[in-house]
Amino acid sequence: MAFFISLILVLTLCAASYYGAEAGMQWLFGMTIPYLAIAGFVCGFAYKIYSWAKSPVPFRIPTTGGQQYSHEWIKNDPLDNPHTVSWTVGRMLLEILTFRSLFRNTEVVIHRTEDGPRVAYNSARWLWLFALIFHYCFLVIFLRHFRFFMDPVPFFVRGLEFMDGIFQIGAPRLYQTDVLILAAVGFLLLRRVFDQKVRYISLISDYFPLLLIGGICLSGIYMRYLSKTDINAVKTYVMGLFTLSPVSAEGIAPIFFMHLFLVCALLLYFPWSKLMHLGGVFLSPTRNLPNDSRMRLHVNPWKPPKKYHTYEAYEDDFREFMVEAGLPVDKPLDKADA
Amino acid sequence: MAKFNMTPDELLNFQFGAPNVGWMEHKPVFKEGNFAYPAKPDVIRDLGFPNPREWSPLDEDWKLPENWMEIVREGMKDRLERYRSFKIFMDICVRCGACADKCHFYIGGGDPKNMPVLRAELLRSIYRGEFTAAGKILGKWAGGRPLTMDVVKEWFFYFYQCTECRRCSLFCPYGIDTAEVTMIARELLQLLGVNINWMMEPVRNCNRMGNHLGIQPHAFKDIVEFLCDDIETITGIRIKPPMNEKGHEVLFITPSGDVFADPGIYTFMGYLMLFHEIGLDYTLSTYASEGGNFGLFTSHEMMKKLNAKMYAEAERLGSKWILGGECGHMWRVINQYMSTHNGPCPPKMETPVNPITGTVFRNATETKMVHIAEFTADLIRHNKIKLDKRRNAHLNVTFHDSCNPARGMGMFEEPREVIKACCDNFFEMPAQTIREQTFCCAGGSGLNTEEIMEIRMRGGLPRGNALRHVQQKHNVNTMACVCAIDRATLIPLADYWAPGVGICGVHELVGNALIMKGEQERTMDLRQNDLPYLDESAEEDA
Ligand code: HEM
Ligand code: SF4
Numbered sequence: 001m002a003f004f005i006s007l008i009l010v011l012t013l014c015a016a017s018y019y020g021a022e023a024g025m026q027w028l029f030g031m032t033i034p035y036l037a038i039a040g041f042v043c044g045f046a047y048k049i050y051s052w053a054k055s056p057v058p059f060r061i062p063t064t065g066g067q068q069y070s071h072e073w074i075k076n077d078p079l080d081n082p083h084t085v086s087w088t089v090g091r092m093l094l095e096i097l098t099f100r101s102l103f104r105n106t107e108v109v110i111h112r113t114e115d116g117p118r119v120a121y122n123s124a125r126w127l128w129l130f131a132l133i134f135h136y137c138f139l140v141i142f143l144r145h146f147r148f149f150m151d152p153v154p155f156f157v158r159g160l161e162f163m164d165g166i167f168q169i170g171a172p173r174l175y176q177t178d179v180l181i182l183a184a185v186g187f188l189l190l191r192r193v194f195d196q197k198v199r200y201i202s203l204i205s206d207y208f209p210l211l212l213i214g215g216i217c218l219s220g221i222y223m224r225y226l227s228k229t230d231i232n233a234v235k236t237y238v239m240g241l242f243t244l245s246p247v248s249a250e251g252i253a254p255i256f257f258m259h260l261f262l263v264c265a266l267l268l269y270f271p272w273s274k275l276m277h278l279g280g281v282f283l284s285p286t287r288n289l290p291n292d293s294r295m296r297l298h299v300n301p302w303k304p305p306k307k308y309h310t311y312e313a314y315e316d317d318f319r320e321f322m323v324e325a326g327l328p329v330d331k332p333l334d335k336a337d338a
Numbered sequence: 339m340a341k342f343n344m345t346p347d348e349l350l351n352f353q354f355g356a357p358n359v360g361w362m363e364h365k366p367v368f369k370e371g372n373f374a375y376p377a378k379p380d381v382i383r384d385l386g387f388p389n390p391r392e393w394s395p396l397d398e399d400w401k402l403p404e405n406w407m408e409i410v411r412e413g414m415k416d417r418l419e420r421y422r423s424f425k426i427f428m429d430i431c432v433r434c435g436a437c438a439d440k441c442h443f444y445i446g447g448g449d450p451k452n453m454p455v456l457r458a459e460l461l462r463s464i465y466r467g468e469f470t471a472a473g474k475i476l477g478k479w480a481g482g483r484p485l486t487m488d489v490v491k492e493w494f495f496y497f498y499q500c501t502e503c504r505r506c507s508l509f510c511p512y513g514i515d516t517a518e519v520t521m522i523a524r525e526l527l528q529l530l531g532v533n534i535n536w537m538m539e540p541v542r543n544c545n546r547m548g549n550h551l552g553i554q555p556h557a558f559k560d561i562v563e564f565l566c567d568d569i570e571t572i573t574g575i576r577i578k579p580p581m582n583e584k585g586h587e588v589l590f591i592t593p594s595g596d597v598f599a600d601p602g603i604y605t606f607m608g609y610l611m612l613f614h615e616i617g618l619d620y621t622l623s624t625y626a627s628e629g630g631n632f633g634l635f636t637s638h639e640m641m642k643k644l645n646a647k648m649y650a651e652a653e654r655l656g657s658k659w660i661l662g663g664e665c666g667h668m669w670r671v672i673n674q675y676m677s678t679h680n681g682p683c684p685p686k687m688e689t690p691v692n693p694i695t696g697t698v699f700r701n702a703t704e705t706k707m708v709h710i711a712e713f714t715a716d717l718i719r720h721n722k723i724k725l726d727k728r729r730n731a732h733l734n735v736t737f738h739d740s741c742n743p744a745r746g747m748g749m750f751e752e753p754r755e756v757i758k759a760c761c762d763n764f765f766e767m768p769a770q771t772i773r774e775q776t777f778c779c780a781g782g783s784g785l786n787t788e789e790i791m792e793i794r795m796r797g798g799l800p801r802g803n804a805l806r807h808v809q810q811k812h813n814v815n816t817m818a819c820v821c822a823i824d825r826a827t828l829i830p831l832a833d834y835w836a837p838g839v840g841i842c843g844v845h846e847l848v849g850n851a852l853i854m855k856g857e858q859e860r861t862m863d864l865r866q867n868d869l870p871y872l873d874e875s876a877e878e879d880a
């Protein structure tokens with residue numbers, strides 16, 4: 001259900017932009033909306049980060065995933081249980097660059113045998129693998145796009161293009177990332193639809209971005225390999241947008257405006273959605289803090305007042321019993337009465 | 339109270355799957371046995387918490403304050419502003435499902451709302467519905483839903499089926515910690531007076547009487563003396579532990595379960611014997627006679643309040659540092675919250691140094707608090723105590739990592755070092771069930787109460803099954819642990835899932851193996867059972 005709603009939403013976006021551009025509204029889909037989308041993305045993103053940063057981190061609550069730093073003769077595991085800032089940076093880098101926590105993934109199976117149940121934890125790294133492929137392809141494709149925005153094309157973009165097409169298949173040359181990202185999006189989608197657990201937890205806001213990204217990829221791939229869109233015209237047009245002196249969109253096929261519009265939709269949607277995990281992962285207090293509260297004092301900015309049942313009050317409650325039992329007291333019985 | 343009498347087969351008669359109705363429409367049905375009893379009005383009144391009253395989850399009307407919606411909204415807003423963790427965890431979950439089958443309650447019960455992700459969504463959906471523009475306008479389309487009475491009931495149902503074990507957090511690509519969400523959710527429920535007695539009564543007792551069980555000072559002293567009688571029977575040595583005495587170097591604080599409950603008492607005897615043997619200059623305290631801190635499960639403020647006594651007492655008694663006993667959640671509090679809550683420590687306290695070995699506890703320079711396993715491991719490393727492993731030779735031991743020392747501290751090797759020094763036969767459970775991946779006893783965070791035995795046994799499946807595995811493979815007959823709650827909860831768990839395995843604290847093994855100066859020949863272990871190795875060596879002699 002949520003899947004179909006999302007699909008209809010994405011198709012509607014596609015149709016609106018395609019036919020809109022065909023009907024001569026290139027200025028809207030090709031200029032107004034992109035400007036708005038970029039502005040919306042930047043402001044939304046900044047606002048969201050600000051709103052997170054505004055809430056303090058009162059306690060150090062890292063999830064410790066390895067041996068703590070203790071005696072010299074016990075080897076600690078600083079990447080999973082960092083006790084210094086630099087090790088914490090290391091932990092974060094591994095999280096962000098290799099999705100380390102996801103790498104731990106297992107899948108539980110209960111075998112019901114003659115001899116009673118057997119609970120097994122099978123390794124389940126598919127999600128990790130495809131998530132990693134998806135993100136790296138996304139990154140590479142994003143960076144490759146800089147050849148449209150920059151003149152001359154920066155060397156790293158050329159390098160990426162070269163590496164990405166290293167197998168030299170077809171003309172225009174096939175980029176591996178194009179194939180891989182489709183496979184990865186496909187996997188993530190199919191998993192959502194066919195894995196019962198995941199389907200049960202999925203919302204529209206889970207299918208929608210995946211389908212949207214799928215749409216962006218497909219329209220891009222269509223332009224590159226099938227309709228062979230006039231790249232020079234597109235580059236001239238995009239450079240015009242970036243230098244704030246838009247040129248006419250004459251001669252660019254509507255499919256390009258659809259592609260662009262879907263990207264804009266993604267940009268606008270991004271800050272208000274779960275896609276903000278991009279920013280959030282850096283701020284997650286169970287990962288980005290060292291496990292060092294026994295070694296260093298950390299102050300809670302909204303520290304509540306220290307109120308507790310004092311020893312004096314306790315002794316007042318039990319003094320007689322304590323004296324009788326021979327426990328030392330601060331105020332002897334006779335003095336306390338007075 | 340309905341007696342729990344399902345067989346394991348009956349209990350596991352479910353398949354992982356999803357109901358036909360969406361989770362927002364699916365409501366829990368309360369029935370005897372699937373909820374813990376609400377807190378008694380006088381307990382709530384004593385604590386000054388809101389809305390004391392008689393009520394039952396079975397009632398239609400939970401007698402909430404009239405403006406309960408406003409209270410929840412305000413409470414959420416306040417906490418979103420005070421906890422970045424909460425805010426971020428509300429925003430960034432991608433519902434990838436990596437955490438889904440990591441929770442012991444889900445594994446043993448199959449209820450989809452026990453998947454950590456859905457547990458958190460119960461709150462997240464309200465966050466989206468009440469606090470985000472998209473959720474307010476688009477409602478369900480944006481994953482939001484309105485705050486209703488049914489939502490509160492659902493919260494009570496599921497946030498008291500989370501033991502705050504943090505296993506889910508380990509596997510989440512963003513470290514989303516459902517335990518943290520549960521802590522906040524419980525705070526919100528507290529504002530309405532929706533809580534459970536098993537949690538609140540210990541809090542009340544600890545606050546006034548110094549410990550969860552409400553043992554008064556003179557009774558505390560009697561019990562300790564009683565245990566010293568037992569030590570004398572076993573070893574021939576009379577120990578007189580100082581109590582509430584000023585001017586000792588170390589203040590020793592352990593969970594009160596060790597003083598009161600079988601088999602914790604044997605662990606306690608182990609501590610006392612060890613301290614006596616090495617001549618530690620220490621005192622116990624009846625005022626701070628509780629290491630555990632059910633405030634952790636109640637609210638951050640209550641955690642602070644109960645924890646404050648430790649430093650207050652160290653200051654009053656003039657102790658230089660504090661040694662802490664075997665307790666799970668106590669150590670999460672000490673390791674991650676204590677200095678922030680109640681530090682800096684009293685000015686006269688000093689960085690802990692082991693007086694016997696000279697080791698500086700470099701990881702405790704701020705809190706000045708050392709875990710007994712760290713302490714004893716250091717003694718053993720420096721050969722400062724003599725241990726006779728033969729006395730534990732009849733035990734095939736495995737070790738249960740308690741959730742909090744595992745994922746809120748990372749203490750894995752120290753207790754293992756101690757165990758291995760005390761017995762020859764040590765076997766690990768499977769890798770996915772120990773260390774950082776350890777499974778909860780399913781009775782943590784205030785859920786170790788009898789009336790929810792079914793829930794506990796379901797949640798106990800992963801641990802119980804791993805235990806059964808080593809029982810069959812290696813003849814394991816003893817599971818050691820460093821947690822007082824475990825020492826209570828693992829007994830029914832083992833009886834149910836791996837009958838025949840006994841539970842002990844690590845320092846019970848130490849007490850058994852410890853060769854004390856001037857002791858009589860030991861014929862009994864701390865439980866006063868005959869030591870089997872003596873018979874065997876007698877037979878060999880014959
Ligand atoms: C750095 C740590 C990051 C981790 C661990 C991470 C992890 C994930 C995971 C597990 C998914 C869910 C796949 C699914 O089941 O649907 C996902 C989705 C996604 N992520 Fe990331 N991500 C990270 C950073 C980023 C960054 C930097 C971007 C920048 C664009 C990004 C954009 C996306 C998008 C667009 C999706 C797909 C849509 C979706 O599945 O909802 N992520 N990410
Ligand atoms: S693992 Fe983390 S991101 Fe994935 S569903 Fe669970 S809480 Fe959400």
Ligand code: SF4
Nearest residue numbers: 441500501503504506
């Ligand atoms: S903290 Fe533990 S009990 Fe709670 S949801 Fe996570 S895995 Fe389950």
